[in-house]
Amino acid sequence: METMNKIDLNNYKEIIENYLExxxxxxxxxxxxxxxxxxMTLDGKRLRPIMVLMSYMSYDEKYEKALNAAIAIEVFHNFTLVHDDIMDEAKVRRGQVTVHEKFGVNKAIVTGDAMLPHSYNLLTLGNEDKAADLLAVFSKMAIEVMEGQQYDMNFETMDEVTPEEYMEMIRLKTSVLFGASMEIGGVIGGASEDDRQKLYDFGLYTGLAFQIMDDYLDAFGDPKTFGKKVGGDILLNKKTFLLTNAIKMATPEQKQQIETLFNETNEASKIEQFKALFTEMNLPQLCLNKMEELHDKALGRLRSTTISEENKERLEYLGDVMLRRVK
Amino acid sequence: METMNKIDLNNYKEIIENYLExxxxxxxxxxxxxxxxxxMTLDGKRLRPIMVLMSYMSYDEKYEKALNAAIAIEVFHNFTLVHDDIMDEAKVRRGQVTVHEKFGVNKAIVTGDAMLPHSYNLLTLGNEDKAADLLAVFSKMAIEVMEGQQYDMNFETMDEVTPEEYMEMIRLKTSVLFGASMEIGGVIGGASEDDRQKLYDFGLYTGLAFQIMDDYLDAFGDPKTFGKKVGGDILLNKKTFLLTNAIKMATPEQKQQIETLFNETNEASKIEQFKALFTEMNLPQLCLNKMEELHDKALGRLRSTTISEENKERLEYLGDVMLRRVK
Structure with missing residues (x-):
């Protein structure tokens, strides 16, 4: 594989897609x-397995050694999507009907339940000598993701969720999987304990920024490029980075306004008014600042690893793509 | 721990209960x-973790080394119960309200989803040097259990299920877990490849006989000791060892009678008539013969292992307790 540049991210995706298939x-x-x-065949960006590969390749360019673990991560991620869609009663994902809509809830439960041990099988395949370390990283992550999923569900019935609670929820539900993807690549590549932790943190902070970007784009994104329905979170009164910070910072009048907006039935008006309120409270800037802060942390951790400058640049570029800092 | 005798099976259960707690x-x-x-605290027989311990102790009496793996098996088993109860819409298990009834379906899904990676964590804890082998046995089993669960669900909408298909379903859904319990004890105890396979087979055949006994007792068991509602499978028109064999062996008249009975609304009468038909077709004896055949196979495999006579007797006794051959 050639040295990383702005063009060849698709090479990684292609390798992953072929191997997945x-x-x-x-x-x-x-x-x-x-x-x-x-x-598994819904069109996705395959960011997590690409992360595994790139992390591994920071120690050894022969990426084949990390392919099974990379697709283990993708199978795990897709298992969570199948079960999440059941719980959210989602009918559509990425423009296609969801698994439980197409095959029934019971089959969707069992499908996910089989994908999880299947991902364990893939994780260590060809790297049995590193099984104990791979298992430890993977199981810790998997349990945390479930803990995060339960937090997220608890939020639905909680009156108030603080931004700190929200950050902890997305750390668990979304970000630890990026951290584990990085660390698993490192484990297979023979990274030191210290590098492993730093790679994990790079993934974790990038994942946190990625989720906050998603929250930002839900309200302020371009409908043409966002990929999901703009305003979806707003219509569900979903406790996001924007809403939890809005509630925390709101004056009594603004708090009242938010309460009223929760029950607004005109969808377009509800989205418009929430966006106006968020803007008035300068929350778009808060998102961008937070993303910048997390991006800086991620890079700080990456740069302090022992991997080569070239490899650091490659991973930095992947983070930039994830966070839409490059086209 | 003392040498196995008819009294001290409760010792094993107590060790498991304390460690589980x-x-x-x-x-x-x-x-x-x-x-x-x-x-996890519903009253159960804890047969599977006891199997892990006893299998391990056939190689090394210091059972502590196998305790984490034993409870991993029990956590895995309980994860399947949580999800099975959702899919069956069961309201009660062992006299208690089911998890999804008490905590909601979504929390029950996530609880199971977290119990599965948690069981992986426990599986290798303290035996990291054997992680690759433990993983291989456990993941293969876990995936097969899900395959069996899906077969069982498919049976509900299939017009005819053969006894052979039924046996394959219970091999996957129920029996491989007993096989894996035995093998995992052997792996940790340092058993040879050959012994491992034989221990697995002992668990597998005993598990098959155990399920056929359950089918038999559902129709012909004593309501005082069966533990479940007698006739439960009959009322659900469930494809069991009895029913699949009845349909296979039925004369055209008996086939017609079975079809009519499927729609019988008087519950007591339906159970009574099905039992009479099964008896007329000599199916209780077929069950007992099949159990005997499987029990013999199990013992044949056990006896050909390299473990001591005393340890063979201990495991044989466990099988006898499972299959209610002793009080």
């Missing part, structure tokens, strides 16, 4: 392959 | 502990 459901139960295949 | 939910997410604790 061939091996991600190898030895998977035949009576669950249709449903698992449905979620 | 202390360690089974250690480092489990605090926001999911209540729901996981609910299922």
């Amino acid at each position: 061939q091996y991600s459901l190898k030895n998977f139960p035949s009576n669950l392959t249709d449903s698992a295949h449905h979620i | 202390q360690y089974s939910l250690k480092n489990f997410p605090s926001n999911l502990t209540d729901s996981a604790h609910h299922i």
